[in-house]
Amino acid sequence: MSDSIGIVILAAGKGTRMKIETPKALAKTAGRPLLEYVVDAALNFASHSSLKAEIGLVVGHKKELLEEWLSTHSQKQFLKTAWQKEQNGTADALKSCFHDQPHFWDYTYTLVACADTPLLEEAEFNKLFEVLKADPKLVGVAATFEAHDPTGLGRIVHGKNGFQIVEEKDASPEQRKITEVNSGVYILKTSHVKEVLGTISNNNKSGEFYLTDLFQDKYSVKPVKFPSEVPFLGINTLEQLAEVTKLFRAKKLKKLFTEGVEFLNPDSVHIDDAVTIGVGSIIYPGVTLLxxxxxxxxxxxxxxxxxxxxxxxDGAEILAHSYLEGALVHKDATIGPMARLRQGADIGPEAKIGNFVEVKKSKLDKGVKVSHLSYVGDAEIGENTNIGCGFISCNYDGANKHKTKIGKNSFIGSDVQMIAPIEIGNDAFVAAGSTISKSVPDGAFAITRAQQVTKEGAAKRFIKTKKS
Incomplete structure (x- = not known):
């Protein structure tokens, strides 16, 4: 198969040092799993290089969670899984891929990357591939960089013909002084992998099968040194995860600044990778956008x-300390301060949702006002209707949710409870302090108050005083 590449992503790690329940590859940075960044970068590289490609995802720890993620990916038709039953090293992981997906032997090239390097981009893969293609004699290339702290990383030992990668545990004292290190990203001719992979032994201090043994001085292989270690930063701890997230945030903010978004204190804002913001918007300090x-x-x-x-x-205002999740806010609406919009809240143009108002699974049309201290759940409210303070749509009977419908241009007074299911018509008026359990037609007035009884001088029977 010509002009093709099998992309093998190693994602079998447990993430032991991160102390998380999910596989490390599914830990999130900037709102997306680590693995997703690597998958997307690799597929973009293959597409723009006109290479027919497929990804073999090597899974291990809690593989069912990775398979579930794979099933939801937009390009899942290009993703396959292979199971590394035991953690016997990176060469064993690659063997697992070829064992479970034997057609990967038919690809011209094999690309190997790790799932915990989310800063990798298409550019890194492009550079490696260009070097490999430029010299027909080459059978493999490995990305390398100068490390500020090479501890734990394989050292690049240059030889007469090529180079080799020596893992730290197996390195001599002199070799450990080397600062050019292995990134874990490789592109090889699959014919070379097929010839050498089965011969790799675990005769080393770790007792593992090293994929780096594909790179030896006796083979026509070449290191490709990159100017920065940043694209290859791997994540093994929560601290490293936070550092990478910080880099993503800085990159995102820089892009949004150039697009005309104003951040009053950018260092205090948390923003996920997929978030979009339009020109002329102003984001105050301490905002979280996910x-x-x-x-x-x-x-x-x-x-x-x-x-x-x-x-x-456009033009909407989200005032201080408001919480929105799965909500839709239309043009020029105002939310808050201190309002909560839950899943399915649909707030119409020029509507106002005030302080301590909660809206859930409800559609409010243009100009609706719910200004304070109210709960609107499973409701529909028509244009320009005013909802007074302390309104409650009583939507839950202990077993099922029921609908409240209120028409347009109606006035609902303060401290009104509506027992759903119920309908209030257009141009209706419901008096303050009412509990409404029957529907109200268009233009009607509704009130449910008990007659006030006042007893002169009787207050002393009810007022409690402290005993001396």
């Missing part, structure tokens, strides 16, 4: 607001 959040043009997001997987359209 998941697939999309913010339009000219939006203001004030201090302490938390927004996940939500859409906020």
């Amino acid at each position: 998941g697939n959040t999309k913010i339009g043009n000219g939006v203001v997001v004030e201090t302490g607001s938390f927004i996940r997987d939500s859409i906020v359209h």
